[in-house]
Amino acid sequence: LSTSQIQALLNNAANFKASLTAHNHDLVMGAVAFDDGSELEQTLKNKTVALLFTKRSTRTRVASETSAVALGGHPMFLGPSDIQLGVNESLYDTAKVVGSMVDGIMARVDGHEEVELLAQHAGVPVINALSDLYHPTQILADLLTMVEAFPTNTSSSKSPACLSSLAGLKVAWVGDSNNILNDMLVALPRLGIHLSVATPKGYDRNERVWGTMQDGIEEERKKGGSVTVAGVDWSNDPKEAVRDADIIVTDTWISMGEESSKEQRLRDFSGFQVTEALGREGGAKTDWKFMHCLPRKSQEVDDEVFYGKRSIVFPEAENRKWTIMSVFEWVFRVATRAQHEQRN
Numbered sequence: 001l002s003t004s005q006i007q008a009l010l011n012n013a014a015n016f017k018a019s020l021t022a023h024n025h026d027l028v029m030g031a032v033a034f035d036d037g038s039e040l041e042q043t044l045k046n047k048t049v050a051l052l053f054t055k056r057s058t059r060t061r062v063a064s065e066t067s068a069v070a071l072g073g074h075p076m077f078l079g080p081s082d083i084q085l086g087v088n089e090s091l092y093d094t095a096k097v098v099g100s101m102v103d104g105i106m107a108r109v110d111g112h113e114e115v116e117l118l119a120q121h122a123g124v125p126v127i128n129a130l131s132d133l134y135h136p137t138q139i140l141a142d143l144l145t146m147v148e149a150f151p152t153n154t155s156s157s158k159s160p161a162c163l164s165s166l167a168g169l170k171v172a173w174v175g176d177s178n179n180i181l182n183d184m185l186v187a188l189p190r191l192g193i194h195l196s197v198a199t200p201k202g203y204d205r206n207e208r209v210w211g212t213m214q215d216g217i218e219e220e221r222k223k224g225g226s227v228t229v230a231g232v233d234w235s236n237d238p239k240e241a242v243r244d245a246d247i248i249v250t251d252t253w254i255s256m257g258e259e260s261s262k263e264q265r266l267r268d269f270s271g272f273q274v275t276e277a278l279g280r281e282g283g284a285k286t287d288w289k290f291m292h293c294l295p296r297k298s299q300e301v302d303d304e305v306f307y308g309k310r311s312i313v314f315p316e317a318e319n320r321k322w323t324i325m326s327v328f329e330w331v332f333r334v335a336t337r338a339q340h341e342q343r344n
Protein backbone atom coordinates (compact mmCIF):
# COMPACT_ATOMS: atom_id res chain seq x y z
CA LEU A 1 0.00 0.00 0.00
CA SER A 2 1.14 3.52 -0.71
CA THR A 3 1.06 5.99 2.16
CA SER A 4 -1.96 7.68 0.61
CA GLN A 5 -3.78 4.33 0.39
CA ILE A 6 -2.96 3.71 4.06
CA GLN A 7 -4.35 7.15 4.87
CA ALA A 8 -7.55 6.47 2.91
CA LEU A 9 -8.06 3.11 4.64
CA LEU A 10 -7.59 4.69 8.06
CA ASN A 11 -9.98 7.53 7.31
CA ASN A 12 -12.60 5.01 6.32
CA ALA A 13 -11.91 2.91 9.42
CA ALA A 14 -12.28 6.00 11.64
CA ASN A 15 -15.57 6.83 9.89
CA PHE A 16 -16.87 3.29 10.44
CA LYS A 17 -15.87 3.49 14.08
CA ALA A 18 -17.48 6.87 14.62
CA SER A 19 -20.73 6.00 12.89
CA LEU A 20 -21.15 2.49 14.27
CA THR A 21 -20.24 3.34 17.85
CA ALA A 22 -21.85 6.79 18.17
CA HIS A 23 -25.14 6.35 16.29
CA ASN A 24 -27.85 4.14 17.57
CA HIS A 25 -28.23 1.56 14.91
CA ASP A 26 -30.09 -1.63 14.33
CA LEU A 27 -30.14 -4.47 11.85
CA VAL A 28 -33.04 -3.94 9.44
CA MET A 29 -33.47 -6.68 6.83
CA GLY A 30 -29.84 -7.57 7.37
CA ALA A 31 -28.49 -4.04 6.77
CA VAL A 32 -27.13 -1.74 9.48
CA ALA A 33 -29.64 1.14 9.72
CA PHE A 34 -28.95 4.35 11.63
CA ASP A 35 -31.37 6.50 13.61
CA ASP A 36 -31.37 9.14 10.90
CA GLY A 37 -32.72 6.65 8.35
CA SER A 38 -29.43 6.14 6.52
CA GLU A 39 -27.95 2.71 6.04
CA LEU A 40 -24.44 1.34 6.01
CA GLU A 41 -23.55 0.62 2.40
CA GLN A 42 -23.72 -3.14 1.86
CA THR A 43 -20.50 -3.51 -0.12
CA LEU A 44 -20.38 -7.24 0.54
CA LYS A 45 -24.03 -7.94 -0.24
CA ASN A 46 -24.44 -11.49 -1.61
CA LYS A 47 -20.70 -12.04 -1.26
CA THR A 48 -18.94 -14.80 0.64
CA VAL A 49 -15.54 -14.28 2.20
CA ALA A 50 -13.68 -17.45 3.15
CA LEU A 51 -11.66 -17.10 6.33
CA LEU A 52 -9.05 -19.74 5.60
CA PHE A 53 -7.12 -19.98 8.88
CA THR A 54 -4.46 -22.63 9.45
CA LYS A 55 -3.58 -21.09 12.84
CA ARG A 56 -5.56 -19.96 15.86
CA SER A 57 -7.06 -16.47 16.09
CA THR A 58 -9.32 -14.44 18.36
CA ARG A 59 -9.05 -10.84 17.18
CA THR A 60 -8.57 -11.32 13.45
CA ARG A 61 -11.31 -13.90 13.21
CA VAL A 62 -13.88 -11.97 15.27
CA ALA A 63 -13.03 -8.70 13.52
CA SER A 64 -13.34 -10.31 10.09
CA GLU A 65 -16.57 -12.17 10.78
CA THR A 66 -18.33 -9.20 12.36
CA SER A 67 -17.08 -6.79 9.67
CA ALA A 68 -18.21 -9.00 6.83
CA VAL A 69 -21.68 -9.33 8.37
CA ALA A 70 -21.97 -5.56 8.97
CA LEU A 71 -21.18 -4.97 5.29
CA GLY A 72 -23.87 -7.44 4.22
CA GLY A 73 -21.58 -10.36 3.40
CA HIS A 74 -21.25 -13.94 4.52
CA PRO A 75 -18.03 -14.94 6.31
CA MET A 76 -17.24 -18.64 6.00
CA PHE A 77 -14.73 -19.80 8.60
CA LEU A 78 -12.52 -22.64 7.35
CA GLY A 79 -10.28 -23.75 10.20
CA PRO A 80 -7.63 -26.47 10.07
CA SER A 81 -10.01 -29.22 11.15
CA ASP A 82 -12.86 -28.14 8.83
CA ILE A 83 -11.42 -28.75 5.39
CA GLN A 84 -9.19 -31.24 3.59
CA LEU A 85 -6.25 -28.83 3.37
CA GLY A 86 -3.03 -30.19 4.77
CA VAL A 87 -4.41 -33.69 5.36
CA ASN A 88 -5.94 -34.86 2.08
CA GLU A 89 -5.42 -31.89 -0.24
CA SER A 90 -2.70 -29.48 -1.34
CA LEU A 91 -2.84 -25.73 -0.94
CA TYR A 92 -2.83 -25.29 -4.73
CA ASP A 93 -5.94 -27.50 -5.14
CA THR A 94 -7.61 -25.74 -2.20
CA ALA A 95 -6.88 -22.34 -3.77
CA LYS A 96 -8.42 -23.37 -7.10
CA VAL A 97 -11.52 -24.93 -5.52
CA VAL A 98 -12.30 -22.41 -2.77
CA GLY A 99 -11.48 -19.51 -5.08
CA SER A 100 -13.98 -20.79 -7.64
CA MET A 101 -16.84 -20.58 -5.14
CA VAL A 102 -16.24 -17.49 -2.98
CA ASP A 103 -15.69 -13.79 -3.63
CA GLY A 104 -12.58 -13.33 -1.53
CA ILE A 105 -10.25 -15.06 0.90
CA MET A 106 -8.86 -13.81 4.19
CA ALA A 107 -5.98 -16.20 4.86
CA ARG A 108 -3.95 -16.91 7.97
CA VAL A 109 -1.07 -19.17 7.05
CA ASP A 110 2.31 -20.38 8.24
CA GLY A 111 4.89 -19.59 5.56
CA HIS A 112 4.40 -16.33 3.64
CA GLU A 113 4.76 -18.24 0.36
CA GLU A 114 1.44 -19.92 1.19
CA VAL A 115 -0.52 -16.66 1.07
CA GLU A 116 1.37 -15.73 -2.10
CA LEU A 117 0.36 -19.05 -3.67
CA LEU A 118 -3.27 -18.44 -2.71
CA ALA A 119 -3.15 -14.97 -4.23
CA GLN A 120 -1.65 -16.36 -7.42
CA HIS A 121 -4.11 -19.20 -7.96
CA ALA A 122 -7.40 -18.44 -6.18
CA GLY A 123 -8.65 -15.98 -8.81
CA VAL A 124 -10.28 -13.79 -6.14
CA PRO A 125 -8.81 -11.12 -3.84
CA VAL A 126 -6.70 -12.60 -1.03
CA ILE A 127 -6.00 -10.67 2.17
CA ASN A 128 -3.12 -11.66 4.44
CA ALA A 129 -4.53 -12.36 7.91
CA LEU A 130 -1.03 -13.20 9.20
CA SER A 131 1.91 -15.09 7.81
CA ASP A 132 5.29 -15.82 9.35
CA LEU A 133 6.63 -12.74 7.51
CA TYR A 134 3.93 -10.08 7.84
CA HIS A 135 0.68 -9.16 9.62
CA PRO A 136 -0.55 -6.16 7.60
CA THR A 137 -4.06 -5.77 9.03
CA GLN A 138 -2.53 -5.56 12.51
CA ILE A 139 -0.39 -2.60 11.56
CA LEU A 140 -3.37 -0.71 10.14
CA ALA A 141 -5.06 -1.09 13.54
CA ASP A 142 -1.86 -0.02 15.27
CA LEU A 143 -1.67 3.13 13.15
CA LEU A 144 -5.29 4.03 13.91
CA THR A 145 -4.58 3.51 17.61
CA MET A 146 -1.50 5.72 17.42
CA VAL A 147 -3.47 8.48 15.69
CA GLU A 148 -6.08 8.29 18.47
CA ALA A 149 -3.38 8.45 21.15
CA PHE A 150 -1.43 11.25 19.41
CA PRO A 151 -4.09 13.27 17.59
CA THR A 152 -3.25 16.10 15.27
CA ASN A 153 -3.16 19.50 16.93
CA THR A 154 -4.19 21.38 13.81
CA SER A 155 -7.95 21.65 13.45
CA SER A 156 -7.49 22.37 9.73
CA SER A 157 -7.08 18.66 8.91
CA LYS A 158 -10.09 17.28 7.07
CA SER A 159 -8.86 13.77 7.68
CA PRO A 160 -10.57 11.87 10.53
CA ALA A 161 -7.41 9.83 11.13
CA CYS A 162 -4.65 12.18 10.05
CA LEU A 163 -1.37 10.27 9.86
CA SER A 164 0.74 13.41 9.70
CA SER A 165 0.25 13.77 13.46
CA LEU A 166 2.49 10.72 13.84
CA ALA A 167 5.49 12.20 12.02
CA GLY A 168 8.32 12.76 14.46
CA LEU A 169 7.19 10.13 16.97
CA LYS A 170 9.62 7.52 18.18
CA VAL A 171 8.38 3.95 18.51
CA ALA A 172 10.60 1.48 20.39
CA TRP A 173 10.24 -2.20 19.60
CA VAL A 174 11.63 -4.45 22.36
CA GLY A 175 11.35 -8.13 21.49
CA ASP A 176 11.54 -10.66 18.70
CA SER A 177 12.41 -10.03 15.07
CA ASN A 178 9.03 -11.27 13.87
CA ASN A 179 6.05 -10.67 11.57
CA ILE A 180 4.69 -7.72 13.57
CA LEU A 181 8.03 -5.93 13.64
CA ASN A 182 8.47 -6.63 9.92
CA ASP A 183 5.22 -4.88 9.12
CA MET A 184 6.18 -1.93 11.29
CA LEU A 185 9.48 -1.71 9.42
CA VAL A 186 7.79 -1.47 6.03
CA ALA A 187 5.13 1.00 7.20
CA LEU A 188 6.33 3.34 9.95
CA PRO A 189 9.52 5.06 8.68
CA ARG A 190 7.73 6.01 5.41
CA LEU A 191 5.18 7.84 7.54
CA GLY A 192 7.86 9.77 9.40
CA ILE A 193 7.83 7.57 12.52
CA HIS A 194 11.27 6.65 13.83
CA LEU A 195 11.59 2.98 14.77
CA SER A 196 14.12 1.96 17.38
CA VAL A 197 14.51 -1.80 17.63
CA ALA A 198 16.10 -4.01 20.28
CA THR A 199 16.23 -7.77 19.72
CA PRO A 200 18.49 -10.33 21.42
CA LYS A 201 21.71 -11.30 19.63
CA GLY A 202 20.97 -13.81 16.88
CA TYR A 203 17.44 -12.47 16.28
CA ASP A 204 18.42 -10.38 13.31
CA ARG A 205 16.57 -8.45 10.68
CA ASN A 206 14.94 -10.22 7.72
CA GLU A 207 16.82 -9.08 4.61
CA ARG A 208 13.79 -9.32 2.30
CA VAL A 209 11.81 -7.08 4.64
CA TRP A 210 14.75 -4.72 5.00
CA GLY A 211 14.93 -4.33 1.23
CA THR A 212 11.18 -3.65 0.98
CA MET A 213 11.50 -1.08 3.75
CA GLN A 214 14.36 0.71 1.99
CA ASP A 215 12.50 0.74 -1.34
CA GLY A 216 9.45 2.23 0.39
CA ILE A 217 11.50 4.94 2.09
CA GLU A 218 13.24 5.78 -1.17
CA GLU A 219 9.93 6.01 -3.04
CA GLU A 220 8.51 8.33 -0.39
CA ARG A 221 11.65 10.48 -0.47
CA LYS A 222 11.37 10.83 -4.25
CA LYS A 223 7.75 11.93 -3.94
CA GLY A 224 9.01 14.72 -1.69
CA GLY A 225 5.77 15.11 0.27
CA SER A 226 5.33 17.26 3.34
CA VAL A 227 6.33 14.46 5.74
CA THR A 228 10.03 13.83 6.34
CA VAL A 229 10.66 10.11 6.20
CA ALA A 230 12.23 8.65 9.32
CA GLY A 231 14.81 5.95 9.95
CA VAL A 232 15.43 2.80 11.95
CA ASP A 233 18.09 1.95 14.49
CA TRP A 234 18.68 -1.55 15.73
CA SER A 235 20.58 -2.78 18.77
CA ASN A 236 20.58 -5.65 21.26
CA ASP A 237 19.95 -3.32 24.19
CA PRO A 238 16.34 -2.65 25.34
CA LYS A 239 17.41 0.42 27.35
CA GLU A 240 19.10 1.98 24.35
CA ALA A 241 16.00 1.34 22.21
CA VAL A 242 13.53 3.01 24.58
CA ARG A 243 15.46 6.27 24.97
CA ASP A 244 13.07 9.18 24.22
CA ALA A 245 10.41 6.74 23.04
CA ASP A 246 6.81 7.92 22.78
CA ILE A 247 5.56 4.34 22.44
CA ILE A 248 7.05 1.04 23.54
CA VAL A 249 5.80 -2.03 21.68
CA THR A 250 6.39 -5.70 22.14
CA ASP A 251 4.88 -9.04 21.14
CA THR A 252 5.18 -12.64 22.27
CA TRP A 253 8.68 -14.11 22.25
CA ILE A 254 7.25 -17.37 20.94
CA SER A 255 5.14 -16.86 17.83
CA MET A 256 2.72 -19.51 16.61
CA GLY A 257 4.77 -22.34 15.11
CA GLU A 258 7.85 -21.64 17.26
CA GLU A 259 6.71 -23.57 20.32
CA SER A 260 9.51 -26.15 20.05
CA SER A 261 12.15 -23.46 20.68
CA LYS A 262 10.35 -22.06 23.73
CA GLU A 263 12.99 -22.92 26.36
CA GLN A 264 15.82 -21.51 24.23
CA ARG A 265 13.84 -18.36 23.53
CA LEU A 266 12.99 -17.76 27.18
CA ARG A 267 16.71 -17.84 27.91
CA ASP A 268 17.62 -15.63 24.94
CA PHE A 269 15.03 -12.96 25.78
CA SER A 270 16.05 -12.60 29.41
CA GLY A 271 16.15 -8.85 30.19
CA PHE A 272 13.67 -7.97 27.43
CA GLN A 273 10.50 -7.77 29.54
CA VAL A 274 8.77 -4.37 29.23
CA THR A 275 8.38 -2.85 32.69
CA GLU A 276 8.09 0.60 34.28
CA ALA A 277 11.75 0.24 35.30
CA LEU A 278 12.81 -0.33 31.67
CA GLY A 279 11.06 2.87 30.59
CA ARG A 280 12.48 4.86 33.49
CA GLU A 281 16.05 3.56 33.36
CA GLY A 282 16.17 3.69 29.57
CA GLY A 283 14.91 7.29 29.51
CA ALA A 284 11.62 6.87 27.61
CA LYS A 285 9.37 9.96 27.55
CA THR A 286 7.56 10.25 30.89
CA ASP A 287 4.15 9.66 29.32
CA TRP A 288 5.16 6.79 27.00
CA LYS A 289 2.39 4.52 25.82
CA PHE A 290 2.41 0.74 25.61
CA MET A 291 1.19 -1.33 22.66
CA HIS A 292 0.97 -5.08 21.99
CA CYS A 293 -0.93 -6.89 19.21
CA LEU A 294 -2.08 -9.63 21.65
CA PRO A 295 -2.36 -12.44 22.60
CA ARG A 296 -0.02 -11.54 25.45
CA LYS A 297 2.04 -13.62 27.85
CA SER A 298 3.42 -12.12 31.03
CA GLN A 299 7.00 -12.94 30.00
CA GLU A 300 7.27 -10.04 27.55
CA VAL A 301 5.42 -7.40 29.62
CA ASP A 302 4.47 -7.34 33.27
CA ASP A 303 0.94 -6.74 34.58
CA GLU A 304 1.76 -3.25 35.85
CA VAL A 305 2.45 -1.98 32.33
CA PHE A 306 -0.02 -4.21 30.49
CA TYR A 307 -3.02 -3.26 32.64
CA GLY A 308 -1.73 0.19 33.61
CA LYS A 309 -2.57 3.71 32.43
CA ARG A 310 0.02 3.71 29.65
CA SER A 311 -1.47 0.70 27.98
CA ILE A 312 -3.58 1.19 24.85
CA VAL A 313 -3.74 -2.50 24.03
CA PHE A 314 -7.52 -2.88 24.24
CA PRO A 315 -8.38 0.04 21.92
CA GLU A 316 -5.65 -1.40 19.68
CA ALA A 317 -7.47 -4.77 19.68
CA GLU A 318 -10.84 -3.15 18.99
CA ASN A 319 -9.36 -1.21 16.10
CA ARG A 320 -8.70 -4.52 14.37
CA LYS A 321 -12.41 -4.52 13.61
CA TRP A 322 -12.70 -1.03 12.12
CA THR A 323 -9.58 -1.37 10.02
CA ILE A 324 -10.50 -4.83 8.70
CA MET A 325 -13.95 -3.47 7.83
CA SER A 326 -12.23 -0.71 5.90
CA VAL A 327 -9.99 -3.20 4.09
CA PHE A 328 -13.00 -5.37 3.15
CA GLU A 329 -14.93 -2.37 1.93
CA TRP A 330 -12.01 -1.23 -0.23
CA VAL A 331 -11.03 -4.65 -1.60
CA PHE A 332 -14.58 -5.64 -2.48
CA ARG A 333 -15.56 -2.26 -3.90
CA VAL A 334 -12.51 -2.34 -6.18
CA ALA A 335 -13.03 -6.06 -7.01
CA THR A 336 -16.70 -5.51 -7.81
CA ARG A 337 -15.86 -2.58 -10.06
CA ALA A 338 -13.24 -4.69 -11.89
CA GLN A 339 -15.76 -7.54 -12.41
CA HIS A 340 -18.32 -5.06 -13.68
CA GLU A 341 -15.85 -3.51 -16.13
CA GLN A 342 -14.80 -6.97 -17.34
CA ARG A 343 -18.44 -7.87 -18.03
CA ASN A 344 -19.07 -4.70 -20.02
Ligand code: CP
Pocket residue numbers: 056057058059060061130138293294295
Ligand atom coordinates in the same frame (compact mmCIF):
# COMPACT_ATOMS: atom_id res chain seq x y z
N1 CP B 1 -3.40 -9.78 17.01
C1 CP B 1 -3.95 -10.86 16.45
O1 CP B 1 -3.81 -11.12 15.26
O2 CP B 1 -4.66 -11.64 17.30
P1 CP B 1 -5.31 -13.05 16.92
O3 CP B 1 -4.16 -14.01 16.71
O4 CP B 1 -6.13 -13.42 18.12
O5 CP B 1 -6.11 -12.89 15.69
Ligand code: NVA
Pocket residue numbers: 130178179180251252254255256293294295
Ligand atom coordinates in the same frame (compact mmCIF):
# COMPACT_ATOMS: atom_id res chain seq x y z
N1 NVA C 1 3.95 -12.83 16.31
C1 NVA C 1 2.69 -13.46 16.69
C2 NVA C 1 1.56 -12.54 16.37
C3 NVA C 1 0.22 -13.06 16.81
C4 NVA C 1 -0.91 -12.13 16.43
C5 NVA C 1 2.53 -14.77 15.97
O1 NVA C 1 2.84 -14.85 14.76
O2 NVA C 1 2.12 -15.74 16.60
